[in-house]
Every structure is written in C-alpha cells, then in structure tokens.
Amino acid sequence: MKFIKKHYFEILLVLPLSAYILGFTILPIIKTILLSFHDKSTGALGFSTYQYLFSKKDFNMAIINTVAVTLVGLTFQLITGLFIAMSLKTDFKGKGLVRSLVLLPMGVPTLVSGVTLLYIFGTQGYLNELLFKLGIITKPIAWTSGGIKNIFVIAIADSWKVLPIVVLLLLAGLESIPSDVYEASAIDGASKSQTFFNITLPLLKPSITMTIILRAVDSFRIFELPKILAGRVTPFLATYAYDEYAYNNANASAAASTILLMIIVIFMILYFKFVDKGGVEYGK
Amino acid sequence: MASRKIYKKLLFYLGIILIILFMTIPVYILFRVSFAVPEDVLTSHPKFFITRFEFKHWQQVFNSGNLWPPLYKSFIVATFTMIFALVISAPASYAISRFDKKIKYAVILSLFFTRMFPNVGIALPISVTFLKWNLTDKNIGLIMAHLIEQLPFIAWILVSTFETIPFDLEEAASIDGAGRIKTLLKVVLPVAAPGLAVAAMFTWLNSWNEFTYALYLSLSTKTLPLQIYYYVLRGGFFQQAAYSTILTIPVLIITFALQRYIRSDYLGGAIKG
Known part of the structure; x- marks a missing residue:
C-alpha cells in the first residue's frame, strides 16, 4: 500500500501502456497457445492439431524454409554489412553520398521491395535479361517457381531491405572502438587481417549479437516478402499460419504460430547459452 | 609497390x-x-x-477510383495510430525513464521481448475477437491492432529520449513550486518535443506500411499495402509499380529528412519500414 501511495503518479502514467500490452499482446499469445492444444472438432485437450500439422508436407517444408532463409540471409547480411560498415569507416571521396545511397532501401516499404524484386527476379525480369546479355544463359530461369532458388531470392530480397539497418548497427559498433587500440596494434606490427580478427571482431561482438538477434527474429517471422515473391509454392511458418487461418482452420494456424514462437525462444536460449554469454546491451 | x-x-x-x-x-x-x-x-x-x-498507367490509377479509398484509409489509420501511440506511450516512457536502474532495465527488456512474438500468433485471436466486437473492416479496429506493434516500438525510443533530460530540470521546477503534472507539461515536454516528433513520424510510417494486421482484419476495405498485394495477386504489372510508388513516396521523404536522427538505439526498436 505504501508503495502505491508513494508512486501513485508513476503507476498512473505506466498503467495504460501496461494494460494495453497485457490485453492485446500477452493475452492473445496465451489464447493462441491454448487454442493450439485443443482439437478442432471435439475441442478436447491434446496434441491432435500438432499431429495433423507434422503429417503435412507443406508444414515440414515451411519449417525447413524458414530456418534456411534465416541462415542464408543472415550470413549474407553480416558479411556484406560488415564490408560496407568498414568501408564507410575509412575516408574516401564521396563518402557522404555513398552513405546516403546505402540507406536508400530504408525508405522503401518491405512490401514494395518485394514488388520491385518481382521485376528483377521474374521470369521476364531484369536478372534473366542481364544473364542473357552476358551470355551466361540462353533460356530464362524461373526464379520464383519454388524450391531452393526461391529461398535465395527471398533471402536476397530480405537482405536488400535490411542492409541499411545492419550497416548502421555495425557502424555504431565500429565507431565505439577507440582509435588508440588500432594505433597500439599498428605499433606492435600487426597485419591488417590480424587486426581484423583479433581486435575488430572481438570488440564488435556486442553489436554483432544485437544485429543477429534482431535480424534472426525478424527473419523467422518473415511474412510480406514470401507473400509477394513466392505465393503458395514456398511456404514459410508465418505464411503457413496465415493460410491455415484463411482456410478457416484456426487451431492449425495457432499451432503453427506456437511452433514459430518456440523456434524464436529456442534460438534465443541457444544463442545466449553457447555463442554469447553476456546479454543484450540496451542503448548500444 | x-x-x-x-x-x-x-x-x-x-x-x-x-x-x-x-x-x-x-x-x-x-x-x-x-x-x-x-x-x-x-x-x-x-x-x-x-x-x-x-503516363497512361498513372492516369488509369488516378481515374479508376481504386486509389482514393485505400489512400484515405491508410492515412487516417496511420495518423490516429500515431496520436494514440504518443498519448499512451509518452507518459509511460517518461515514468520508466525515471525508474530505478534495475527496474528500468527489466521493463525495457520485457518491452523488447513483446516485440519478438510472432505477429501471426497475435493477429489470429485478435481477428477472432474483433469479428465478435464488430471491428473488422473498421478504421478503429485496425488502429487498435497497429497499436499492438507501435506502442512498444515508440516506448522503446522515447525512454531513451526522456533519459537524456536531466532530472535537475524537474527538481528546479518543483522547488519553484510547480506541481508534478505542471512540471511534466511545462518543463519536460518542451525539451522532449523534438524527440517525440521524430518517434511519432516513425510510428506513422510503420503504420502506413503495415501489412499483416491489415490482411487479417480487412474483408471488404483495403489499405494501400493491401491494394498493392491485390494487384500482385491479379498480375497488374503497371498498377503494382504505380501503387508501390505512391506508398513509397512519403516513406522515402520522411526517412531521408530524419536520416540524422536514426541512431542505433532507435534500431533496437527495429525500424522495419
């Protein structure tokens, strides 16, 4: 009681936000998890919805595709992002312009980036035309017709959209490394690659952790890009959950969402247990 | 060499x-x-x-009558989402920023975790509930759904905005005899205003682009992103491009105008766009 009396003003300020999150985020998530354990026709508690899901080929494909697109996308984003961030840290002519141009995809909605990449990866798209002009192919390739090619297309589309964020996160990390560390390593005669692997990478670890977590979670939940670029031929967990919902099968949709949530939670636990024993640093 | x-x-x-x-x-x-x-x-x-x-496609887009209703809906929803998000999140973020360090860290982390939930998992029960409450296809329903994502997002940004405002400023005001609400409105708010404006604009953009909840909560009405999706499904080659361009223009302008405000702690809230 004393606590409430002393802090009534703060509690009053925080209350609406907490109530909204509780009512419209936490409660729905619990509802979804509960729904997934109820049988569709009888309503009995049990795993029948999950049995149904795992018996479907599309759903198993969705899990594999979701994990695959995250692995491929994240690897590409980290390597390219690190290269861009390191080049933006050096001084060269036209750096300001390059920085602005690199940030360009940030000003393009995700949905729209899907549409533009449709023009590039379409069967009559610009990539096929480029390859044709270069004499690499003679017949157009159907990039978005499913399978492994489609995973790559979506990973590239996702990377294009998020590279600015990855670059900015890594650049902030690079800029927080004090320059005297580099001076000291130069005096000790370290080569460029030695400096990179022994100084830059370890000191950049908090930023890399932040990037991987933010990106992996977003990538597991990928929804808009596959909806535009893959249709139903390449299912992902989120789009699969939507499809089940659209077929009026709420229980299966809930179960697919629950599995997606599980994957995110397991990923976070594994990551913090084995890769990074620190924590997410706020405000890095 | x-x-x-x-x-x-x-x-x-x-x-x-x-x-x-x-x-x-x-x-x-x-x-x-x-x-x-x-x-x-x-x-x-x-x-x-x-x-x-x-310019034929553009003429078609403007004359078809399919542009204005979704444009209007997207604009209204984004604007009100922004206003409500500010009104609900700003006071809370202020209070959080004045919390004890440990509690603050815990609150921020839980805000962060609510952003990790798969939105299809939230959208499912929301759409079932909103159908019961007769909020499907209504602007207010979509605004309420967009707030689910935007409240933690804007709170995350605003906590770091309020943190930069020194506590001495408030103490000085209270010594001068100002009440807490008066201090908040007359002293803290003006200093925080630029940060609030930037956060508000990003919220507006996120809602303007939002696709998932709109898809779950719209049966007959469309937002601009849904209109684009509709043309993708139908194979409207030029409409896709034209509508996408219309959706992109405000995003491009605002993003580049605010470029220097995009700090890495903002990205913690992940500007998805």
Whole structure:
C-alpha cells in the first residue's frame, strides 16, 4: 500500500501502456497457445492439431524454409554489412553520398521491395535479361517457381531491405572502438587481417549479437516478402499460419504460430547459452 | 609497390560501386516500370534504360477510383495510430525513464521481448475477437491492432529520449513550486518535443506500411499495402509499380529528412519500414 501511495503518479502514467500490452499482446499469445492444444472438432485437450500439422508436407517444408532463409540471409547480411560498415569507416571521396545511397532501401516499404524484386527476379525480369546479355544463359530461369532458388531470392530480397539497418548497427559498433587500440596494434606490427580478427571482431561482438538477434527474429517471422515473391509454392511458418487461418482452420494456424514462437525462444536460449554469454546491451 | 596500392584502391572502389548498384537499381526499376511503355518492359527482353515515358498507367490509377479509398484509409489509420501511440506511450516512457536502474532495465527488456512474438500468433485471436466486437473492416479496429506493434516500438525510443533530460530540470521546477503534472507539461515536454516528433513520424510510417494486421482484419476495405498485394495477386504489372510508388513516396521523404536522427538505439526498436 505504501508503495502505491508513494508512486501513485508513476503507476498512473505506466498503467495504460501496461494494460494495453497485457490485453492485446500477452493475452492473445496465451489464447493462441491454448487454442493450439485443443482439437478442432471435439475441442478436447491434446496434441491432435500438432499431429495433423507434422503429417503435412507443406508444414515440414515451411519449417525447413524458414530456418534456411534465416541462415542464408543472415550470413549474407553480416558479411556484406560488415564490408560496407568498414568501408564507410575509412575516408574516401564521396563518402557522404555513398552513405546516403546505402540507406536508400530504408525508405522503401518491405512490401514494395518485394514488388520491385518481382521485376528483377521474374521470369521476364531484369536478372534473366542481364544473364542473357552476358551470355551466361540462353533460356530464362524461373526464379520464383519454388524450391531452393526461391529461398535465395527471398533471402536476397530480405537482405536488400535490411542492409541499411545492419550497416548502421555495425557502424555504431565500429565507431565505439577507440582509435588508440588500432594505433597500439599498428605499433606492435600487426597485419591488417590480424587486426581484423583479433581486435575488430572481438570488440564488435556486442553489436554483432544485437544485429543477429534482431535480424534472426525478424527473419523467422518473415511474412510480406514470401507473400509477394513466392505465393503458395514456398511456404514459410508465418505464411503457413496465415493460410491455415484463411482456410478457416484456426487451431492449425495457432499451432503453427506456437511452433514459430518456440523456434524464436529456442534460438534465443541457444544463442545466449553457447555463442554469447553476456546479454543484450540496451542503448548500444 | 605503388602499382599494387593503386590496384587495391581500384578494387575498393569497384566494391563500393557494386554495392551502390545493388542498393539503388531496384528503386530505379520501380520508377522506371511505373512510367514505362508496355512494349519496353513487358517482353522477355526488358529494356533497362529509359528512352520514352508513358503516363497512361498513372492516369488509369488516378481515374479508376481504386486509389482514393485505400489512400484515405491508410492515412487516417496511420495518423490516429500515431496520436494514440504518443498519448499512451509518452507518459509511460517518461515514468520508466525515471525508474530505478534495475527496474528500468527489466521493463525495457520485457518491452523488447513483446516485440519478438510472432505477429501471426497475435493477429489470429485478435481477428477472432474483433469479428465478435464488430471491428473488422473498421478504421478503429485496425488502429487498435497497429497499436499492438507501435506502442512498444515508440516506448522503446522515447525512454531513451526522456533519459537524456536531466532530472535537475524537474527538481528546479518543483522547488519553484510547480506541481508534478505542471512540471511534466511545462518543463519536460518542451525539451522532449523534438524527440517525440521524430518517434511519432516513425510510428506513422510503420503504420502506413503495415501489412499483416491489415490482411487479417480487412474483408471488404483495403489499405494501400493491401491494394498493392491485390494487384500482385491479379498480375497488374503497371498498377503494382504505380501503387508501390505512391506508398513509397512519403516513406522515402520522411526517412531521408530524419536520416540524422536514426541512431542505433532507435534500431533496437527495429525500424522495419
């Protein structure tokens, strides 16, 4: 009681936000998890919805595709992002312009980036035309017709959209490394690659952790890009959950969402247990 | 030795040029297609460079009557989402920023975790509930759904905004005899105003672009992103490009106007766009 009396003003300020999150985020998530354990026709508690899901080929494909697109996308984003961030840290002519141009995809909605990449990866798209002009192919390739090619297309589309964020996160990390560390390593005669692997990478670890977590979670939940670029031929967990919902099968949709949530939670636990024993640093 | 240095420099610039091409070409192609003459792009050998313009698709888009209702809906929903998000989140973020360090960290982390929930998992029960409450297809329903994502997002940004305002400022005001609400409105709010404005604009953009909840909560009405999706499904080659361009323009302008405000702690809230 004393606590409430002393802090009534703060509690009053925080209350609406907490109530909204509780009512419209936490409660729905619990509802979804509960729904997934109820049988569709009888309503009995049990795993029948999950049995149904795992018996479907599309759903198993969705899990594999979701994990695959995250692995491929994240690897590409980290390597390219690190290269861009390191080049933006050096001084060269036209750096300001390059920085602005690199940030360009940030000003393009995700949905729209899907549409533009449709023009590039379409069967009559610009990539096929480029390859044709270069004499690499003679017949157009159907990039978005499913399978492994489609995973790559979506990973590239996702990377294009998020590279600015990855670059900015890594650049902030690079800029927080004090320059005297580099001076000291130069005096000790370290080569460029030695400096990179022994100084830059370890000191950049908090930023890399932040990037991987933010990106992996977003990538597991990928929804808009596959909806535009893959249709139903390449299912992902989120789009699969939507499809089940659209077929009026709420229980299966809930179960697919629950599995997606599980994957995110397991990923976070594994990551913090084995890769990074620190924590997410706020405000890095 | 000297030639090797030049060689290295050339390689570096080549890398930069490749990256710039990778980042800019998709945007160029979008604008290019929206103005293209059909024979130039609707072939198996689309032309890359613009040699002639055609405004026919744009005229069709403006005259078809399919543009204004979704544009209006998107605008209204984004604007009210922004206002409600500010009104609900700003006071809370202020209080959180004045919390004890440990509690603050815990609150921020839990805000962060609510952003990790899969939105299809939230959208499912929300759409079932909103159908019961007769909120499907209503602007207010979509605004309420957008707040689910935008409240933690804006709170995350605003906590760091309020943190930068020194507590001494408030103490001085209270010594002068101002009450807590008066201090908040007259002292803290004006100092925080620029930060609030930036956060509000990003919230507006997120809601303007939002697709998932709109898809779950719309049966007969459309927002602008849904309209684009509709043309993707129908294969409206030029409409896709034109509507996408319309959706992109405000995003592009606001993002570049606010470029210098995009700090890495904002990205913690992940500006998805």
